[in-house]
Amino acid sequence: MKQDLTKTFKxxxxxxxxxxxxxxxxxxxxxxxxxxxxxxxxxxxxTAALYSVAxxxxxxxxxxxxxxxxxxxxxxxxxxxxxxxxxxxxxxxWHYELAIRIPDEITRQQFxxxxxxxxxxxxxxxxxxxxxxxxxxxxxxxxxHTGAYSEEPASLKKMDDFMHxxxxxxxxxxxxxxxxxxxxxxxxxxxxxxxHPVSR
Numbered sequence: 001m002k003q004d005l006t007k008t009f010k011x012x013x014x015x016x017x018x019x020x021x022x023x024x025x026x027x028x029x030x031x032x033x034x035x036x037x038x039x040x041x042x043x044x045x046x047t048a049a050l051y052s053v054a055x056x057x058x059x060x061x062x063x064x065x066x067x068x069x070x071x072x073x074x075x076x077x078x079x080x081x082x083x084x085x086x087x088x089x090x091x092x093x094w095h096y097e098l099a100i101r102i103p104d105e106i107t108r109q110q111f112x113x114x115x116x117x118x119x120x121x122x123x124x125x126x127x128x129x130x131x132x133x134x135x136x137x138x139x140x141x142x143x144x145h146t147g148a149y150s151e152e153p154a155s156l157k158k159m160d161d162f163m164h165x166x167x168x169x170x171x172x173x174x175x176x177x178x179x180x181x182x183x184x185x186x187x188x189x190x191x192x193x194x195x196h197p198v199s200r
Contacts, residue, residue, distance in 0.1 A: 021140070027104070031133055035095045053127065060117075072178055074177045076097040077175075140195050141163055141195070146189070148187035
């Protein structure tokens with residue numbers, strides 16, 4: 001039976017339209033780090049490399065009797081100057097770490113095999129940048145944003161107000177989980193989980 005990670009880790013992939021607190025346990029991810037405009041070629045190449053390895057792991061795992069659905073793309077975003085509003089920083093200066101969650105049972109050996117396989121199939125220097133790591137955000141404020149990515153500031157304002165009201169401060173990187181495929185979904189219907197690790 002094919003494993004659907006959005007059901008296995010339902011809490012991780014669920015948020016409401018209003019800000020709320022949630023605690024995220026550690027999970028296992030494929031990641032790739034870069035810098036630049038999310039509409040640029042570098043970002044597209046990084047995304048393609050990440051998916052190449054993810055599908056390699058899926059294929060190899062399926063052959064061993066454990067099939068799973070490749071999960072949602074995620075992005076962790078930050079800028080060098082933490083005192084500056086990130087939205088006022090030129091997009092080509094944004095840093096990102098893209099991520100795809102994988103089953104907890106996937107070993108580093110399986111990752112290494114998929115990485116080598118992806119390199120043989122696709123000659124891309126980006127593939128070697130894909131990493132295998134655990135991420136644990138702990139206590140977070142999150143919200144389900146429905147609409148275009150350009151309209152996220154209104155949702156982020158709600159999250160900031162919620163954090164202020166509850167005496168919380170940012171304790172990590174801005175995190176987005178892209179529940180919708182932007183290539184097939186109208187901008188006004190895009191669903192994105194916005195998540196901020198916080199501390200009291």
